[in-house]
Amino acid sequence: MTVAKDFVAASATPLILSILSHGDSYGYDIIQRVRELSGGEMQWADGMLYPILHRLEKRGLIQSYWGTAETGRKRKYYRLKKSGLEELDAQRESWRNLYAMLKKLEGGSACSI
Amino acid sequence: MFDLNNEVKRWSRSVHRSRCGGRLDAAELEDHLHCEIEALQATGLSEEEAFAKATKNLGDAVALADEHFRNRSAFVRGLHGLDAKLPKFTAKQAGALNIGVSLLFAGAILLSAMMLKKDPDQAQMVSFLLIALWFVPFSYLASFERRKSAYSCRGRKGILKHV
Numbered sequence: 001m002t003v004a005k006d007f008v009a010a011s012a013t014p015l016i017l018s019i020l021s022h023g024d025s026y027g028y029d030i031i032q033r034v035r036e037l038s039g040g041e042m043q044w045a046d047g048m049l050y051p052i053l054h055r056l057e058k059r060g061l062i063q064s065y066w067g068t069a070e071t072g073r074k075r076k077y078y079r080l081k082k083s084g085l086e087e088l089d090a091q092r093e094s095w096r097n098l099y100a101m102l103k104k105l106e107g108g109s110a111c112s113i
Numbered sequence: 114m115f116d117l118n119n120e121v122k123r124w125s126r127s128v129h130r131s132r133c134g135g136r137l138d139a140a141e142l143e144d145h146l147h148c149e150i151e152a153l154q155a156t157g158l159s160e161e162e163a164f165a166k167a168t169k170n171l172g173d174a175v176a177l178a179d180e181h182f183r184n185r186s187a188f189v190r191g192l193h194g195l196d197a198k199l200p201k202f203t204a205k206q207a208g209a210l211n212i213g214v215s216l217l218f219a220g221a222i223l224l225s226a227m228m229l230k231k232d233p234d235q236a237q238m239v240s241f242l243l244i245a246l247w248f249v250p251f252s253y254l255a256s257f258e259r260r261k262s263a264y265s266c267r268g269r270k271g272i273l274k275h276v
Contacts, residue, residue: 027141028148046149046171050141069144076141 008042012052014095017088020062020080027053027076053078061087115161121146124168146171199253207257214254218247 019025019033027049034042056062061084069075080088124146125139146167153163202210222243229236 026144028145046145050138050145071147073144073147074140075144076138 008044011042012044012048013056014088014091016049016052016056017061017080017084017091020078021085021088024077024079026078030078056084060084115164117150117160117164120164121150142171202254202257204257207254211251211254214250215247218243 015034015037016030019030025033030053031044031046031049034044053062053064057064057078061081062078063081064076064078067075067077121143125142128142146164149167149170150160150163153166154160158166222240225239225243226236229239
């Protein structure tokens, strides 16, 4: 099973915010975490992540800072801001509602005559 | 001999020049590329093979450009819309056209100066106006020459290719 492109795009923001809610991270690590979490089913185009991260930063949901990797390389880390946590809660709620709707429909027809 | 650090820097610069990466942070892209290369080398690939594979993995240029485009302001997106409607040239064609257009404008400036020699103020105003007008096609055509790059974004699938 592979995850559809539209679904990948729609889930990118809550996934990124959720990963950052567990601690600061950087681009490559976020991509690896998504790959692990999905059991390899969700494949992000590597270059796609950074513009999303920059957009989230522009919206004030996350904050970046420069640090140094173990190898001594310059590395950009991201941290979740308070507004990002609020956005994550709102997005989780939306996904939960959607899931509940789908679950109800799974049991039989939701249309009553 | 293959110099990994040099190649990574060259690739990251070319992504910016070819405008696939827009304002993406060069240092951030380079760090990502190094991480990917290290992971691929751990699977047994040589430095050169790992670099080729990592740049390919990183480079869905269409996704990159589309995502980046959404970060731009409405004004910039509007300019891109206009840009899409204008004719496209190769660097060589653009260079030749630019020389032709520049000569045409130079001729028009000379001609206007000759025709308006009795009214130097008006002649000067017309010259300034023509210079300002000439700047528009000049900038547009010059942009095609700047798009030449060691690496380029190609095709609808948009993989950043090492050419």
